[in-house]
Amino acid sequence: MAVKVAVIGAGISGISAGNVLQKTRGIELTIFEATDRIGGRIWTRYENKNNFTSKLELGANWVHGVKDNPIHTIAVRNNLYEKLNMKLENEKVHFPCRDTIALREDGGVIPKELYVFVKQNYASALQKANSVFHDNELRDQYEHTSVDDFIRCEMEPVIKASSSPKDAAHLLDSLLTMETSISGCDSMNQVSVSQFGSYKELAGRQPPIAKGFQQVALLLARDIPSEAIKLNTPVTKIITKDSTVTIETADGTQHDFNAIIVTSPLAFLKRNHIKMFHPPLPLWKHRSIGRLDMGTVDKIYLEFAHLDFIPKNVYNIFIAKQQLSHNWTDKIYSFGLSDEIFLVWVTGEAALEMERIPDEEEVIAGCMGVLRKALHNKDIPSPVSMVRTSWGSQRFFCGSYTFIPTGASVNDIESLAEPILGADTKPLLMFAGEATHPEFYSSVHGAFLTGQREAQRIINAHNLNEI
Numbered sequence: 001m002a003v004k005v006a007v008i009g010a011g012i013s014g015i016s017a018g019n020v021l022q023k024t025r026g027i028e029l030t031i032f033e034a035t036d037r038i039g040g041r042i043w044t045r046y047e048n049k050n051n052f053t054s055k056l057e058l059g060a061n062w063v064h065g066v067k068d069n070p071i072h073t074i075a076v077r078n079n080l081y082e083k084l085n086m087k088l089e090n091e092k093v094h095f096p097c098r099d100t101i102a103l104r105e106d107g108g109v110i111p112k113e114l115y116v117f118v119k120q121n122y123a124s125a126l127q128k129a130n131s132v133f134h135d136n137e138l139r140d141q142y143e144h145t146s147v148d149d150f151i152r153c154e155m156e157p158v159i160k161a162s163s164s165p166k167d168a169a170h171l172l173d174s175l176l177t178m179e180t181s182i183s184g185c186d187s188m189n190q191v192s193v194s195q196f197g198s199y200k201e202l203a204g205r206q207p208p209i210a211k212g213f214q215q216v217a218l219l220l221a222r223d224i225p226s227e228a229i230k231l232n233t234p235v236t237k238i239i240t241k242d243s244t245v246t247i248e249t250a251d252g253t254q255h256d257f258n259a260i261i262v263t264s265p266l267a268f269l270k271r272n273h274i275k276m277f278h279p280p281l282p283l284w285k286h287r288s289i290g291r292l293d294m295g296t297v298d299k300i301y302l303e304f305a306h307l308d309f310i311p312k313n314v315y316n317i318f319i320a321k322q323q324l325s326h327n328w329t330d331k332i333y334s335f336g337l338s339d340e341i342f343l344v345w346v347t348g349e350a351a352l353e354m355e356r357i358p359d360e361e362e363v364i365a366g367c368m369g370v371l372r373k374a375l376h377n378k379d380i381p382s383p384v385s386m387v388r389t390s391w392g393s394q395r396f397f398c399g400s401y402t403f404i405p406t407g408a409s410v411n412d413i414e415s416l417a418e419p420i421l422g423a424d425t426k427p428l429l430m431f432a433g434e435a436t437h438p439e440f441y442s443s444v445h446g447a448f449l450t451g452q453r454e455a456q457r458i459i460n461a462h463n464l465n466e467i
């Protein structure tokens with residue numbers, strides 16, 4: 001008899017699990033996806049203008065390090081980088097500051113030397129923060145310290161020694177805000193320095209996928225029979241009993257399975273697991289879900305008719321400012337140019353505040369206020385179009401990606417990944433998704449690998465073979 005397997009979610013982890021399972025003899029696969037699309041937090045929006053197709057990445061944008069990255073392998077094999085012409089392997093990750101201009105929030109250029117001085121010392125402090133995790137003694141010593149406290153402490157003498165301590169302090173504030181968009185939190189005060197280095201950086205560049213990141217998910221989904229993927233089908237209840245698991249979908253229908261893989265994002269689980277799982281999840285898993293966290297990172301794309309207002313050869317306007325939190329726009333720290341379109345990042349509480357603004361013109365005005373003030377130019381025209389994301393208020397996501405707060409540890413990621421066994425000791429309820437990878441949480445490649453991991457767990461437990 002076939003082993004009936006359900007996967008909840010058609011993001012990259014669900015699709016990678018499905019891709020492995022459909023190649024296995026003796027599996028009957030169903031993927032339930034709440035939304036109307038495949039990809040989850042990978043979401044490319046294509047636009048056709050004057051016979052030219054442009055794309056906007058609303059979710060994942062870059063392959064985070066190409067060395068040993070399975071997503072890079074898929075992209076190369078399938079020509080997804082097509083338009084890119086660069087040497088990718090074995091190059092050091094670098095964040096160029098060559099074409100960045102640093103400005104004070106109320107106008108005025110910060111000297112390049114000062115910007116480079118602060119940025120380089122900040123990079124060293126960050127590296128030091130990363131190394132805490134790998135040293136048992138330091139890890140214990142800094143158990144309750146946040147990344148924010150650690151970095152500020154490291155940077156104190158640097159700021160004092162700089163040519164302008166006030167500018168240097170504001171640069172540091174903005175760099176730490178930038179870090180919140182990388183870590184996926186409201187403030188680096190939330191992130192544990194003792195666990196910060198548990199995320200393993202892959203070497204090499206961080207290329208975008210020229211054809212659109214979504215193509216990675218669609219390519220993997222191509223091998224799965226389309227009737228096995230049920231879009232617009234939210235799962236509302238998961239009932240486990242002995243060696244079977246029953247899933248109830250939003251329309252009230254129930255389906256029985258021998259095993260299920262849950263890939264719902266951590267923030268969705270935090271909000272919904274108590275009403276979703278029957279019986280409730282064991283206390284150890286419940287506690288780990290409670291301790292880990294996932295914040296909101298949003299993007300605002302601003303497209304201008306022309307870019308005459310920015311200095312030549314500048315692709316990134318970095319704004320040094322004291323990070324207050326009176327208004328969501330206080331959190332804007334840069335305007336980065338990508339394919340003639342400005343990208344602005346907003347994180348945490350500020351992102352949620354921005355998402356709540358119903359009027360798009362108000363969001364545009366907020367961004368333009370910051371840009372005009374920093375460039376000291378009231379005449380910068382408004383953008384011709386704006387696209388913003390709202391990951392925090394999307395019901396089946398409730399945020400952007402996972403971080404490890406103070407009080408939590410990588411053990412919590414491991415216990416989230418731990419399966420719940422049925423009466424026959426075979427895995428019954430499994431968990432995949434970026435939040436369940438102990439080294440690559442928050443990334444696409446991490447999510448992809450966890451889908452493969454859980455598919456393999458089922459295959460091993462049931463002694464199944466490839467078709």
Ligand SMILES: Cc1cc2nc3c(=O)[nH]c(=O)nc-3n(C[C@H](O)[C@H](O)[C@H](O)COP(=O)(O)OP(=O)(O)OC[C@H]3O[C@@H](n4cnc5c(N)ncnc54)[C@H](O)[C@@H]3O)c2cc1C
Nearest residue numbers: 009011012013034040041060061062235433434443444447
């Ligand atoms: C703004 C942003 C930028 C990012 N940038 C990058 C980047 O540059 N590089 C990178 O590597 N990573 C990046 N990431 C992170 C990356 O996108 C994610 O880590 C990864 O895509 C997560 O995949 P997943 O399968 O774990 O989860 P998801 O993609 O969230 O998939 C889970 C799926 O489950 C569905 N679901 C949830 N609950 C239910 C339910 N009850 N019933 C049915 N379906 C349900 C959801 O609709 C969703 O489709 C970014 C993320 C965001 C938001």
